[in-house]
Amino acid sequence: MERREQRVLSRQTWLCLQPPSPPTRFLSTDKAQMSSSHPFIKSLSLDSSCFSSPPVNFLQELPSYRSIARKRTTILSRDKQNGTLLRPTDSYNFQLEGEITEDLDNQSIRKYALNISEKRRLRDIQETQMKYLSEWDQWKRYSSKSWKRFIEKAREMTTHLELWREDIRSIEGKFGTGIQSYFSFLRFLVLLNLVIFLIIFMVVLLPVLLTRYKITNSSFILIPSKDVDIQCTVYPISSSGLIYFYSYIIDLLSGTGFLEDTYLFYGHYTIDGVKFQNFIYDLPLAYLLSTIAYLALSLVWIVKRSVEGFKINLIRSEEHFQSYCNKIFAGWDFCITNRSMADLKHSSLRYELRADLEEERIRQKIAERTSEETIRIYSLRLFLNCIVLAVLAACFYAIYKATIFSQEHMKKEIDKMVFGENLLILYLPSIVITLANFITPIIFAKIIHYEDYSPGFEIRLTILRCVFMRLATICVLVFTLGSKITSCDNYLCELCGYNQKLYPCWETQVGQEMYKLMIFDLIIILAVTLFVDFPRKILVTYCSSWKLFQCWGEQEFAIPDNVLGIVYGQTICWIGAFFSPLLPAIATLKFIIIFYVKEISLLYTCRPSPRQFRASNSNFFFLLVLLIGLCLAIIPLTISMARIPSSKACGPFTNFNTTWEVVPKTVNTFPNSLQTLVYGITSEAFAVPFFMIICCFSEKELITGLREEYQYFLYSVMAEGARELSDISLIGALIPFVKATSS
């Protein structure tokens, strides 16, 4: 009985603080009940002093007020006597419809929790109400409705245009939302690369193609470079006498030979401008701006995508992000349609909840550690982290050595070498990177076992280390190349600023390295699928009598590894797009091929894992890793654009010291007022617009989240206080204080 009164109490407390507009019918029928059950309720006075404006206004700001206001209908329909849920077709129906029509102005009928026949009746009532409005209001309502309908239809149309919708839906149904989010992520990267390629095509390729194929009446402007030593402008295109057949294959795989002086690489665009009929198109500026544009677009799109769809609850720690409420109330995926998937979902929920409770227990155990144990653990962790750093340093050194070896031997007479040796030397950096990325996760997984973290943290730390390893290897490669380019025999590159003997057109050579990395990555993915996944499946299916294969088991789709693989590919694309304008198109094709290969591999060779990733968590993790990749890609690009002198023998920047110099030179040609304006904007911190973009997206959410949290916290404190003090008027006194501190 006590409990029942408490129940009534909390609901009534909430309801009583509603504004005076609820119809008196409701209040009068319940007044008798309210006053009879509890002394606290008796003291509630239902006159206007109870509904003085500060509490009302404060509570109207709470987000739940709106749902309560709308929900008045359903609250009414709960039977007070025995608490059962009344059907809306009962006698209260007429009353509640009357109330809804009072505030039908802005509410869409869709949001009401009623069944279809009631909603139809409401719509009729609303339409008859419309007749009593002025012409202007009628037209306003009609136009807003048709606009909403148009937007919905447009949205529906665009969802039909979504790429691979049916494939991803069926994967979701069979393997769960975690794996589906991987494929959605892959689709996002395909679209991103396509848009990047379109930008580069429009801005750089199109004018060149139009002029070269004489589609428009335009011509190239070639300004011979002055103040530059003639030796810097020499660019020997290697062409040897006897060409073996397989050299074409080598050229295709490594971007040398016949591919070197094509649209694929930077060196082909040795143009200083395009003269159209009415204006001169500044190609160097366009080239630089396209790079900045695609980097900025990628950043904005990734941030936007990570913010939409779910609230980043930055207030709470990572553990609460996967809260029990989320797992229990939103744990069952209502999309599941077949029995095996349902069994899998049950077992994964069992696993997840048990693992969470286990993690709590371990965390408690950790908190109860003695100081000696803590010292021992921390020193052990320090030692193991040093080992991790040593492993990373060893890998980086191996990559550095391999790159230098490969670069030095590439300059020799490659045609005279044996076919296999050729390819080995050309692909040596890629091979070493792939081997390092294969071995280090195994080492990290072994090491973290001894570090004695909680299971969730273990997984996250391992993934973080693997991410860093993968993405840092590219940076090491690029920096090795950079150091080779800027170091000459006598350690001073006075002549041209870079080593023009070995690298007459160094941007093209960097582009070639990126191209090789990309092609090799694709080959490895295809090879692993063909020569590891499928044989494994065949062996496990047909030779299951052998103990070895039984233990090995069928493959599971490892989401973190696959995601790292495609983020690695995307980072190469971002770095390489400056040095090789067609690289984003190749990346688009590569990701399309990977999508189909991975889909086939998943459907035919994988079994669903008992440990499932949650989609919300996955999305955030994928985009975070992608953002790390983007930041790591921007660093070598800015250094090469701003520090290393551009090649004088090829490319659009032969007349500039560095690539970035285009911008100041262009700004100097502006009229004076515009110049001062530009200097003014750039003298403010460049980070200001950057922060504004980030702020617009995330801080708004953060602040509303914080505000809600605070207000709900205060409400709960008030409710407790009210129960103890039995005096609602005291709450009225507290409200102004609460309001002042919460705004």
Added chain:
Amino acid sequence: MDKGHREQEEENDKDEYGMATHSSILYLQEKTTVGRVMLSVNPFRDRICRVFSHNNLFSFEDVLGMASVFSEQACPSLKIEYAFRIYDFNENGFIDEEDLQRIILRLLNSNDMSEDLLTDLTSHVLNESDLDNDNMLSFSEFEHAMAKSPDFMNSFRIHFWGC
């Protein structure tokens, strides 16, 4: 009296998962594509049927209403409202401990469930979302918890007929 009679009826028809199989639910599951394809493996199918039906009968409009709530375009407040009704097993207007335990049992669907596990999980859920410490979730508390839950919108939907 009426309630007792109903409970007895429920006792008599239960399927292998211990869920009540009213004739209306059987009708939905066997005669309609919706029931057969979408709801046959759902652990809350009896609750869904009860919430969306009227007097244990389904009309076409009830199925339409159900489809509109579970569609992707439905607004969150509508979904939260119906989720609350579905999870409120004893229909007292609150999700109390008994409801929570039944939800967890349905979700985990296992025969060897220790009491400790159940009470642990229940207490964790209540710790997180029960703001006024009355050991049950009112609608506003449930709404608050679901508004912060990142998976709710993705889980609480059914794909109907390829749309």
